[in-house]
Amino acid sequence: MRFGTFIPQGWRFDLVGIDPVAQWQTMQSLARRADEGSAWESIWVYDHFHTTPVPSAEATHEAWTLMSAFAASTSRVRLGQMCTCMGYRNPAYLAKVAATVDHVSGGRLEMGIGGGWYEHEWRAYGYGFPEVPDRLRALREGVEIMKQAWETGSATLDGRYFQVDGAIVQPQPLQDPSIPFWIAGGGEKVTLKIAAKYAQYTNFAGGDIETFRHKDGVLRGHCDALGRDHTEITRTTDINVIIDETEAEVADRVAAVGARLKPHLGDAYEGAMKNYGSGVPTVGTVEQVTEHLHAMKAAGVDYTIAYFPEMAYDTSGVELFEKKVIPELS
Template sequence: MRFGIFIPQGWRHDLVDIDPADHWRVMASLAQRADEGTAWESIWVYDHFHTVPVPSEEATHEAWTLMSAFAASTGRIRLGQMCTCTGYRNPAYLAKVAATVDVISGGRLEMGIGAGWYEHEWRAYGYGFPDAPQRLRQLGEGVEIMTRAWRDGEVTFSGREYQVDGAIVRPLPLQQGGIPLWVAGGGEKVTLKIAAKHAQYTNFSSDPETFVRKRDILHSHCAAIGRDPREITLSANFSTVVAATDAEVADRLDAIEARLAPYLGDAIGGYMAEYRSGAALVGTPAMIVERLRALQAEGLAYAIHYFPEHAYDRTGVDLFEREVVPALR
């Protein structure tokens, strides 16, 4: 199994109580630490503008600005977004931005892409909020534009959502064949069909039953177009809290709740439900290895982990690196 790790950027209220002037220092230090080790293949950020589960005035650092900064300040680790919202940026422009970041990084960029969902954010930034069919058309056309741009260095495209007329996208990415595409989302009729046609990676639910269903639907779409499904790596994201004992796990959850409660108010219960209900990846190293191994048997090959304590306490990440990664790699 391969492993990625999210760098806290504020979106999930994961930089609260840290002076905004120090945010980049914290993010950069965590990215550089991951870069210097061997446990993590990739670092990730979210493509969002406003915090969740409630919009607030807490900082949320922009994903592609961070991609460029990480590209220049790391040397080994791969760089991804989970996931870029097609509707937030013209896809020809996005192809240009991504190609530039790939060059800065020396060919280490991953391209996460999806249809978007955060309605409050869309409307706040003046994008409206197109219905799901339109957002999915944007995704399909955007992926087509980007892949052509990275292949040819120039793209002309006339679709329902986007029109591009001779957009020159140079420099080309350094990676042969273009930047690897991660099509995120589990939409069974459209998103997974786009993934079957274009993706090198998918990213959908880590719930075991749902994961298996989405995997099978993806494979059926691959069969329909004659593509070998083994060409697509299956990934999932995990909200992860790990400690040596059950008692220490409980202490970590209490500390997370205490830190966030002043900022989330009544939403704190819903936020913590993921961690306290078993939906998140919470427990001792042995418990976490068992859960990941079960998904690995169903085809999971790449696990990307979000540690809510990461900016404040790295001991959980250290424990994961020492005891979980070697057991599964």
């Protein structure tokens, strides 16, 4: 199993209490820490503009600006977004931005892409909020435009949602033949069909093994229909991790996360804390987390992206995961 990790950017209230002036230094130091070690293959951010689960005035740093900054601040780790929202940027423009970041990074960019879901920020930024079928059809068109742009240096598509006519994307990405696509989401009729056609990676299920098995079966069916080998696609998932040696120590960590979040979440607090509750198999002891990841690996998960809500304040849990969990799986 291969591993990536999220760098806190504020979206999940994971930079609260840190002076905004110092937040970039915090993110940069964590990115460099991951880059200097050997445990993590990649670092990731979310493509969102407003905090979740409730919008607030707390900082949420923009994903593609961070991609460029991390590209210049690191030298080894690959760089991804989980995931870029197709509706937030014209795809020809996005292809140009991504190609530039690929050059800045020396060919280390991943393209996480999806249809988008966070209605509040869609409407707040003036994007409307199309129905799900329209968002997914737009995703398909956008992926086709980016694929053309990266592989040929230009793109033309007279689509329902996007129209580009000889959009020049030079220089083309360093990576040959293209920047890898991570098609994110588990929609069975459209998203996974898009993934079967275009993706080098998929991302779905959020660490739930039974859901993963079901969605992976659907993906296999779409690949079979296209005549594509299902194993060409690396199947990934993402997990929330709070880890320690004993259950009591884990409970203390969860309580500390809760205390930091509670002043900001209001009525959404209880729902948000379910991400770190007793039913989450990657919130637990080293043995419990390792056992769950072994089961995920057996189910076919090839790559896991770990989110640590404590990272900006305390890296001891990250260090424990690096030293005791990753070596058992990789």
